[in-house]
Amino acid sequence: MSCGNSSQTGSNSNSKSNSTSSSKSGSYQVTGQTNSSQYAGVIKNGKYLTSKARGITASEDSDNLMNLKSFEGGLQDISKNEFSPSKYVFQEGQYLNSNTVQNWLDRKSKSNPDGLNPASNKSTTPTGRNPIYLQSLEEQDYIQKSGNKMKLSGVTIGLAMNSVDYYRKTTYGSQYQTNISDATLEKEGKAMAKEVLARLRKKKALKDVPIIIAIYKQASNDSLIGGKFVSYSVNNGDSVDKWKALDIENVVFPLKTNETAPNSNDSNAFSNFKTEVENFFPNLSGITAQAQYKNGSLQGMNVAVTTQFYSETEINSFTQFLADQAEKYLPSGVKIDITVSSTTDGVQSFLSRSSTAKSFSTHVFGSY
Incomplete structure (x- = not known):
């Protein structure tokens, strides 16, 4: 190779050394930073903490892989507005497990009262059915060092909303689609954000930390690019605060x-x-x-x-x-x-x- x-100015090699902290639950280390605009990551007991629920989706028919990349990267960029990489360390989501996220992404029903997507109305026509609005949900945690311990100091939640909901009338049948307007997408996302915040506040570890909730518009399957974030809210209390609109175009x-x-x-x-x-x-x-x-x-x-x-x-x-x-x-x-x-x-x-x-x-x- x-x-x-x-030119030497075109590369960044100022990686910061690791630091170690300990707590009752084990030993923590912090990875280096490739540059000051990127987060260091958390290592626990010698292993990187992976997300407990990454990659879970409501429907397998949405298959634009660019969505996932721009969703995760863009969510971290939003986090930098509130949780500076110079003061916070990044940790993959640890408070929402795969079963919880899957239940939230599924439709609401008698067997799944936690579903954030609307119950089926049995219609299979593109304009008559209740579409799947929420396609995926991402949690990112932000940590600060407190004495000899690592302390959770912020959480960011991304809600990836469908602009097009792809579906099939029968298993392995032809694929159909329901188009979702920008206004409806954002309205549904903001309504779900209220419920998500309320559920997170019931968790002891998340009761008092700042929680950012961001709404992401997924690109359609035939798009050559990923989607974009349309708005986010920084929440310090139990109710969703003012939304900040984002003007992003790919x-x-x-x-x-x-x-x-x-x-x-x-x-x-x-x-x-x-x-x-x-x-x-x-x-x-x-x-x-x-x-x-x-x-x-x-x-x-x-x-x-x-x-x-x-x-x-x-x-x-x-x-x-x-x-x-x-x-x-x-x-x-x-x-x-x-x-x-x-x-x-x-x-x-x-x-x-x-x-x-x-x-x-x-x-x-x-x-x-």
Whole structure:
């Protein structure tokens, strides 16, 4: 394998050392931080604490994998507004187990009074049935050191709401869908947030800690990008406080016909980058990018390049050329990741630049 860095400013290697605390329930350690904007994690008795309920969904028909990635990452970004990585340590959700989350995601019924999704009204028509509104629920815990102990100091709950509810009238039958408007999605999410907060406050460990509840709009199965968060509330008491609206938009470049980007300069920059790269290296299957905007301002860009290269010398040359062209054409002042993959051999190289760097760090994956 070969590694490179167009400039040392493009990488972060200031990992903080681990620290250890002990309590009656065992020994805790804190992982290092790759950079100051990321959370350190909790290790208990030498093992990382995994989530007790990660990945549980209400329906298996919703299969856009990009939703999960943007849901978890975006939820942590919201948490940073209240629980700074410099003061808090991240812990995977430990207070809602898989059975609890599954019951909450299921429909309400006589056998499952805890269901947050509405009871079935027996209708199977797209507009007549009661859809599944809540597709998944994520818990994230935030810890602070208190003396020689680790103390829970905040919790964030994400409610992933369906914009499209996919369903089948019979097992293994054809797939149908119920479209859910933005207004209905947010209304249902806010109503569920009240119930979720009330249930969490009944748990002794969660009685007094700040609890953030955020509403996420899932993207449809045919979307090339994940969904987005639409609002969140920071709650210190027993009732849901004021909601804060979020202006987030996810965009795929190149744009489709009649589509517009929040900033045409970004679209033009990507088009110029794509043209230059494709003119220089003809053996490409495609170049696309996913960009996210907050309040109309570009936050970052993930570029995917699919190649038909086979030799490592080609990949090395191409990766360095990409770094040069990306620095020349792509927007500055935002984080940009570029993944180069083969149609047959998987990821071949990776390029990354932080929002404060000028040049890209590069890594080429070799055959050994």
